Amino acid sequence: MDFVSFLIQVLNSLQYGLLLFLVASGLTLVFGIMGIINLAHGSFYMIGAYLAFALTSMTGNLMLSIALGVPLAFAFGALLEWLLFSHLYKRDHLEQVLLTYGLILIFEELRSLAVGDDVHGVAIPAIFSASIPLSDNLSYPVYRLVISVVCLALAGGLYYLIQRTRLGMMIRAGSHDRDMVKALGIDINVLYRTVFALGVALAALAGMLAAPISSVYPGMGSSVLIISFVIVVIGGVGSVWGALVAALLIGFADTFGKVLLPDLAGLMVYLVMAVVLLWRPEGIFRKG
Amino acid sequence: MSEVLLAAEGMTRRFGGLTANHNVNLSLERGVLHALLGPNGAGKSTCINMLSGDLPPSEGTIRFKGEDITGLGSHQRSKIGIGRSYQRTNIFPKFSVLENCRLAAQSRNPRPWRLFADALRLADTVERARAAIAEAGLAGREERIAGTLSHGEQRQLEIAMVLATDAQVLLLDEPLAGMGSDESAQMVTLLNRLKATRAILLVEHDMDAVFAVADRITVMVNGQVLESGTPQQIRNSPDVQQAYLGHEAEHE
Amino acid sequence: MNSRVSTIFKLAVLAAVLAFPVFGSGFYTEMLAKVLILAIFAMSLDLLVGFTGLVSFGHAAYFGVAAYAVALVTPKYDPASLWLALPVSVAAAALVAFVIGLFVLRTKGIYFIMVTLAFAQMAYYVFHDTPLGGGSDGIYLNFKPDAAIAGWAPFDLNEPLHLYYFVAGAMLFVYGLLKLVLRSPFGRVLVGIRSNEHRMLSLGYATFRYKLAAFTLAGALAGLAGFLYAVLFGFVTPEYLSWHKSGDVLLMVILGGMGNLAGAIAGAVALVGLQELFTGMTKHWQLLMGVTIVAAVLFMPGGMTATPARIMARINGGKTNE
Numbered sequence A: 001m002d003f004v005s006f007l008i009q010v011l012n013s014l015q016y017g018l019l020l021f022l023v024a025s026g027l028t029l030v031f032g033i034m035g036i037i038n039l040a041h042g043s044f045y046m047i048g049a050y051l052a053f054a055l056t057s058m059t060g061n062l063m064l065s066i067a068l069g070v071p072l073a074f075a076f077g078a079l080l081e082w083l084l085f086s087h088l089y090k091r092d093h094l095e096q097v098l099l100t101y102g103l104i105l106i107f108e109e110l111r112s113l114a115v116g117d118d119v120h121g122v123a124i125p126a127i128f129s130a131s132i133p134l135s136d137n138l139s140y141p142v143y144r145l146v147i148s149v150v151c152l153a154l155a156g157g158l159y160y161l162i163q164r165t166r167l168g169m170m171i172r173a174g175s176h177d178r179d180m181v182k183a184l185g186i187d188i189n190v191l192y193r194t195v196f197a198l199g200v201a202l203a204a205l206a207g208m209l210a211a212p213i214s215s216v217y218p219g220m221g222s223s224v225l226i227i228s229f230v231i232v233v234i235g236g237v238g239s240v241w242g243a244l245v246a247a248l249l250i251g252f253a254d255t256f257g258k259v260l261l262p263d264l265a266g267l268m269v270y271l272v273m274a275v276v277l278l279w280r281p282e283g284i285f286r287k288g
Numbered sequence B: 001m002s003e004v005l006l007a008a009e010g011m012t013r014r015f016g017g018l019t020a021n022h023n024v025n026l027s028l029e030r031g032v033l034h035a036l037l038g039p040n041g042a043g044k045s046t047c048i049n050m051l052s053g054d055l056p057p058s059e060g061t062i063r064f065k066g067e068d069i070t071g072l073g074s075h076q077r078s079k080i081g082i083g084r085s086y087q088r089t090n091i092f093p094k095f096s097v098l099e100n101c102r103l104a105a106q107s108r109n110p111r112p113w114r115l116f117a118d119a120l121r122l123a124d125t126v127e128r129a130r131a132a133i134a135e136a137g138l139a140g141r142e143e144r145i146a147g148t149l150s151h152g153e154q155r156q157l158e159i160a161m162v163l164a165t166d167a168q169v170l171l172l173d174e175p176l177a178g179m180g181s182d183e184s185a186q187m188v189t190l191l192n193r194l195k196a197t198r199a200i201l202l203v204e205h206d207m208d209a210v211f212a213v214a215d216r217i218t219v220m221v222n223g224q225v226l227e228s229g230t231p232q233q234i235r236n237s238p239d240v241q242q243a244y245l246g247h248e249a250e251h252e
Numbered sequence C: 001m002n003s004r005v006s007t008i009f010k011l012a013v014l015a016a017v018l019a020f021p022v023f024g025s026g027f028y029t030e031m032l033a034k035v036l037i038l039a040i041f042a043m044s045l046d047l048l049v050g051f052t053g054l055v056s057f058g059h060a061a062y063f064g065v066a067a068y069a070v071a072l073v074t075p076k077y078d079p080a081s082l083w084l085a086l087p088v089s090v091a092a093a094a095l096v097a098f099v100i101g102l103f104v105l106r107t108k109g110i111y112f113i114m115v116t117l118a119f120a121q122m123a124y125y126v127f128h129d130t131p132l133g134g135g136s137d138g139i140y141l142n143f144k145p146d147a148a149i150a151g152w153a154p155f156d157l158n159e160p161l162h163l164y165y166f167v168a169g170a171m172l173f174v175y176g177l178l179k180l181v182l183r184s185p186f187g188r189v190l191v192g193i194r195s196n197e198h199r200m201l202s203l204g205y206a207t208f209r210y211k212l213a214a215f216t217l218a219g220a221l222a223g224l225a226g227f228l229y230a231v232l233f234g235f236v237t238p239e240y241l242s243w244h245k246s247g248d249v250l251l252m253v254i255l256g257g258m259g260n261l262a263g264a265i266a267g268a269v270a271l272v273g274l275q276e277l278f279t280g281m282t283k284h285w286q287l288l289m290g291v292t293i294v295a296a297v298l299f300m301p302g303g304m305t306a307t308p309a310r311i312m313a314r315i316n317g318g319k320t321n322e
Helices: A003-034 A041-059 A062-083 A093-115 A142-164 A166-176 A178-183 A188-214 A220-235 A240-260 A262-279 B044-052 B074-080 B097-106 B123-135 B151-164 B181-194 B207-213 B231-236 B238-251 C003-023 C026-052 C060-073 C082-104 C109-129 C160-183 C185-202 C207-233 C243-256 C261-281 C285-299 C307-317
Strands: A131-133 A139-141 B004-015 B018-029 B033-037 B059-064 B082-085 B169-173 B199-203 B216-221 B224-229
Touching: A003 A041, A003 A142, A003 A166, A003 A188, A003 A220, A003 A240, A041 A062, A041 A093, A041 A188, A041 A220, A062 A188, A093 A220, A093 C109, A093 C243, A093 C285, A131 A142, A139 A142, A142 A166, A142 A188, A142 A240, A166 A188, A188 A220, A220 A240, A220 A262, A220 C109, A240 A262, A262 C082, A262 C109, B004 B044, B004 B199, B018 B033, B018 B044, B018 B199, B018 B224, B033 B044, B033 B207, B044 B082, B044 B169, B044 B199, B074 B082, B074 C185, B082 B151, B097 B123, B097 B151, B097 C185, B123 B151, B123 B181, B151 B169, B151 B181, B181 B199, B181 B207, B207 B231, B216 B231, B216 B238, B224 B231, B224 B238, B231 B238, C003 C026, C003 C160, C026 C160, C026 C185, C026 C207, C026 C243, C026 C261, C060 C082, C060 C109, C060 C207, C060 C243, C082 C109, C082 C207, C109 C243, C160 C185, C160 C207, C160 C261, C185 C207, C243 C261, C261 C285
Parallel strands: B033 B199, B033 B216, B082 B169, B169 B199
Antiparallel strands: A131 A139, B004 B018, B004 B059, B216 B224
């Protein structure tokens, strides 16, 4: 592999890993703070992608669609938490698995009823549609760079949110010790609803950003869900920074796996997980 | 001098920046009831957890009959004859008293490959369980569901389970906690009987009971051994009076 | 239900199962055979979820591995010997379960759920992405295994009735086997582990080994189900290992009531029944399925049986005593 191809793969790895981070960060937060295992988290990614498709066909502009779609997803998340997930906190993991498994079936069928089972494309916004030439015959699409930059900015924002704000203080307290949150006099319902909605919004945003490059297709939520599980497991349940490191690790493993060992492409991420588990059964950044 | 069964040398445990046990030396001899006293947070639970293998020490050596067992986990220590009971009752609440003790007894001769044998008909195991139940004073309660026993009876069941494993070293974490005076008196009688053939470490809050039953007392404060000696020596130690009784006064 | 009524009821069900093909149509006989196979699958998972307290969300992997094994050992133009294909398939599933168990049993609680799912997905991709088993299209089993021993054939699996009774026999075998295992010293330890693993350790049990043995046995029995499924339907696809299959079998166990072998069988009946009912109503039957599941969880607080509380206690309380 020459340098330019290598560079392109590195950029692809970063872009894929960062996108996965958006999905996995919500999953790991929701588990770390509320103790909920949410199989339907991948559906939010799928819903985001279809939202991008639907809104873009109406508005003709992906960026406008995202600006509309993220608040919608946030509101949807808050609603879902109120209606369903708030009843799950005291239930055991098995019931959480069941309910969220049922939710996946519901979301997939509603998607099928609403937009059918065809694969759809979403146009890249015109201003990002160019490619940067890297050599005589290789170039890199600007849009992918934009995704990486947006995701990095969001990771930075998340860092600020968690480390520097009052909400972040509650999140940190909550993922450390749920009783402490109550002792601090924090309204636990508001905290849970906000965090859950934030997770939904992040996953949906990831789906919207990915829509132009991956296209929009049935079942896109499940594959992302399972990869996100792997990331959460590798990073350590509840650790956002663990999720970031793990997501990048998976991004590189998957991208380079496809290039170097195409026969084993689908397996690479699971092999990485197996190795990490042998080394640290509780993930890299497990707290306590 | 009698036979030393379990000994800790320089046992230390740190949790992050906190040192919960620092350089603890302790030895348990057959026929001796050794009590571990100390205010809350003195490191008694950490100490018993390291002796039982629930928690690995950061430093130091633990020996059983002279052999280094520091690296053994709790199930391996149980196998060689170190049994423990728990401060918070730690039984199988939905099983009968007999099944609780039968499982404990079965661990001495587990026979996992006998897939087609009825576990309830393995006579040696069931007899051992019944004997332990009787020894702990629970005869007649065999078929009761453990979770429905009174608090005191559940504490007795804790002991019965340890006895059913034929342990030579008993590590008992506050067996008297929450017991009424009658129940306490019974338990003290039981402990006196048990120590004849075994080495016992008794972690206990109840000073009266400790002085009534202990042959040797070790006082811990702030993760360190303050004083170790006979009840008489401990009673007369100015250090203990100042440090421990002072602390205790704060708690009360 | 007292035990005599329960015994009579079970015998009546058994009689109905055995008599069914005599009266029922071929279509329903095949469907009942499918239910019986799924009952084996569900019982094998119940050994983990209901009796040992291990919520495995990747149980389809062992089902699928055995199904592929029978397809792969069958020559292109001849049937394989049943007496080779069956043990090889079951052993393959057991081996995969053993190796995966070495990894996943190092984790607990929510990690265990996620890691079993991830490993099953890994197995899924082995068959989906590599040409080993025909890739995503799957592979046909052109010939059902041949039961002949040295030229004498006690039965012929190409005969639907023979196949049906073979499946029914396998299900009874698994039911009886698990009943025996659960009353053995080994089975008692598993139930102890579900109730309080920490105490089992301090009583001197190397619980990891017991869990690994249970995981391997459950994998082997899931493999038996996968073998029969492949033989019944004559083809194998990666979907046999998919996480939907793992979700379905978990549903069966829970619908029927965990920690109860007869319940696992009832769960298989209920799930196939619901699927038949809903597919008859609409193309979007999964929607009805999803709503049923969500409603069941929400409106049956404490779960469909009392057992989930025990699993919860194990997940939350089984780690440390502090």
